[in-house]
Amino acid sequence: MKKIKQILLSMLIVSSVLCSAGCKKEEEVLMMKDVPDYSNFTDQFDFYGYHSLHDGVVKYDDVPIVLGPREEFLSIEQYQLYKDVGMNIVYPQSTLKIDSKMQGGREASWEIAKVEIDKLVSIGLDRVVLYDEDLSWLGLYESDSNENYKYELECKEGSRPSESLIGDKPGQYATLDDLDAKVEELLSLYAGYPGVYGVCLADEPKHLYVQSYAEVYNSIKRVSAKNNWNIYPDFNLNPLNLNGFVYGNYYPYVEGTEEPLNKDASVSFEDGMKRYQQYIKNYLDLMQPGMVQYDDYPLRNGKLLPTYIPCLQYVAEEATDRGIELHMVTQTFDMRTNGTQSTRKLTEAGAKWLNNMLLGFGVREISYFTYYTRTENRSDGESFYDGGSSFVDVYGKPMQTYYVMKDIMAANQKFAPTLFQFDYQKSGVFKSQTTAYYPEHLEYVECNTATYDALEKVTIDKECAMVNELYDDEKGLYMYMAMNITDPQYQGSLVYQTITLKFDSKYDYALVYRNGESGIYKLKNSTLKVKGAPGDASFVIPFSK
Numbered sequence: 001m002k003k004i005k006q007i008l009l010s011m012l013i014v015s016s017v018l019c020s021a022g023c024k025k026e027e028e029v030l031m032m033k034d035v036p037d038y039s040n041f042t043d044q045f046d047f048y049g050y051h052s053l054h055d056g057v058v059k060y061d062d063v064p065i066v067l068g069p070r071e072e073f074l075s076i077e078q079y080q081l082y083k084d085v086g087m088n089i090v091y092p093q094s095t096l097k098i099d100s101k102m103q104g105g106r107e108a109s110w111e112i113a114k115v116e117i118d119k120l121v122s123i124g125l126d127r128v129v130l131y132d133e134d135l136s137w138l139g140l141y142e143s144d145s146n147e148n149y150k151y152e153l154e155c156k157e158g159s160r161p162s163e164s165l166i167g168d169k170p171g172q173y174a175t176l177d178d179l180d181a182k183v184e185e186l187l188s189l190y191a192g193y194p195g196v197y198g199v200c201l202a203d204e205p206k207h208l209y210v211q212s213y214a215e216v217y218n219s220i221k222r223v224s225a226k227n228n229w230n231i232y233p234d235f236n237l238n239p240l241n242l243n244g245f246v247y248g249n250y251y252p253y254v255e256g257t258e259e260p261l262n263k264d265a266s267v268s269f270e271d272g273m274k275r276y277q278q279y280i281k282n283y284l285d286l287m288q289p290g291m292v293q294y295d296d297y298p299l300r301n302g303k304l305l306p307t308y309i310p311c312l313q314y315v316a317e318e319a320t321d322r323g324i325e326l327h328m329v330t331q332t333f334d335m336r337t338n339g340t341q342s343t344r345k346l347t348e349a350g351a352k353w354l355n356n357m358l359l360g361f362g363v364r365e366i367s368y369f370t371y372y373t374r375t376e377n378r379s380d381g382e383s384f385y386d387g388g389s390s391f392v393d394v395y396g397k398p399m400q401t402y403y404v405m406k407d408i409m410a411a412n413q414k415f416a417p418t419l420f421q422f423d424y425q426k427s428g429v430f431k432s433q434t435t436a437y438y439p440e441h442l443e444y445v446e447c448n449t450a451t452y453d454a455l456e457k458v459t460i461d462k463e464c465a466m467v468n469e470l471y472d473d474e475k476g477l478y479m480y481m482a483m484n485i486t487d488p489q490y491q492g493s494l495v496y497q498t499i500t501l502k503f504d505s506k507y508d509y510a511l512v513y514r515n516g517e518s519g520i521y522k523l524k525n526s527t528l529k530v531k532g533a534p535g536d537a538s539f540v541i542p543f544s545k
Contacts, residue, residue, distance in 0.1 A: 049371025198232030304441030411516030
């Protein structure tokens with residue numbers, strides 16, 4: 001009954017953006033016992049800032065600039081601000097780093113981190129992911145300091161690199177038990193301490209470390225289970241990219257190719273995708289994790305990144321096939337690369353575009369890069385600007401993004417109990433023949449090819465749209481995300497579009513979620529029309545009497 005009241009209250013909100021005809025009286029519709037009800041579920045998103053804490057020091061070309069006392073930046077007030085926006089995991093990276101190379105060694109660095117963890121726990125932020133550099137370095141096979149040698153390792157067709165942490169070379173361990181003993185030694189410093197939730201294992205590891213990182217990952221799982229530590233090993237794989245990025249991070253050799261990839265060679269999308277798929281599969285095959293996570297930032301200066309959607313499609317399919325969760329690090333920043341702007345400032349439309357896209361692919365955890373404007377900048381590499389893109393600036397002052405994302409994350413949490421019962425199935429992209437702004441970001445996407453199980457036809461009147469199918473196998477219900485995926489930098493009537501969904505004739509009604517609100521609609525001829533600007537999405541569950 002509580003859920004029914006919530007639906008009734010939200011009807012007026014949703015009706016302004018949805019078109020349907022022949023609606024029965026609300027009371028009659030709402031009393032139908034066949035209305036899908038997910039009010040008993042309590043699932044929630046996990047949200048965190050990939051760069052979440054800041055100690056008052058910024059660096060430019062390795063030169064430190066002190067903005068103020070550490071205590072002001074790592075304060076209860078700043079932690080509360082982080083919590084209030086909707087974050088429920090803390091991943092501070094370098095600020096709470098455990099490292100034997102720091103002054104005083106591991107024990108001294110842990111004592112510093114422990115003070116901050118106690119403060120976080122005191123306000124209810126009781127899941128902290130530490131960065132243990134000594135643990136992370138295990139997977140990098142530290143005895144090999146010559147990176148060029150690592151690149152030249154022979155990788156046979158379709159095979160994994162032969163480097164393992166187990167063996168008789170310098171830096172290797174004689175047995176898995178010996179590796180476990182080392183991992184247990186490192187973890188024992190902080191595992192079991194209140195608030196310690198996990199450790200960062202790797203950020204964008206190359207293909208060369210698939211064997212060694214998988215061994216460390218599984219060692220953490222074994223040691224954690226043995227000691228009842230419940231340590232969560234976090235890892236972040238690479239996104240799909242092309243050309244030089246493929247050579248360094250994916251595979252010089254790939255099944256079906258006769259020659260290794262030259263370091264400076266250009267790569268076709270098809271070849272790059274093959275190498276990327278091999279990279280993802282090999283990590284997941286060896287790790288056997290409960291999730292897969294990667295990052296990608298599509299809001300480029302000018303155009304949307306054309307590999308973003310096919311990358312999401314592939315990794316989401318892999319997650320579904322393996323029965324694991326899909327996690328994602330997404331954009332909240334304005335970045336320059338070697339002095340040239342490479343990503344654009346995040347707007348409200350851009351934030352909606354990014355978040356709705358991820359929801360439609362069944363993402364269960366979202367990290368935002370960055371919460372703080374990143375504090376390490378280089379004139380010859382990446383530099384980050386305070387201009388409203390980050391949640392807060394380098395002084396900890398909330399920017400526009402803070403308030404935009406607070407609303408979006410709150411809406412996502414309201415939707416989570418329903419969304420999390422559905423698993424991603426398939427994705428289709430639809431492109432108009434006459435467009436105001438040609439959707440160049442669909443360069444590598446096959447369009448108008450999806451075949452859905454409960455949806456017979458999709459038509460659009462402008463630009464481009466995505467319709468994703470998700471499925472609840474417990475209730476036997478389908479959900480369809482219908483999203484205007486036109487580049488969000490374009491707004492106005494030329495890109496405000498209508499998506500028409502023609503369902504199987506057995507469906508009479510639709511339960512529709514949009515921006516955290518919901519409503520029930522009578523279908524006319526099994527058809528529903530949804531309207532929206534770029535980035536807007538409706539999540540539709542068709543049902544019958």
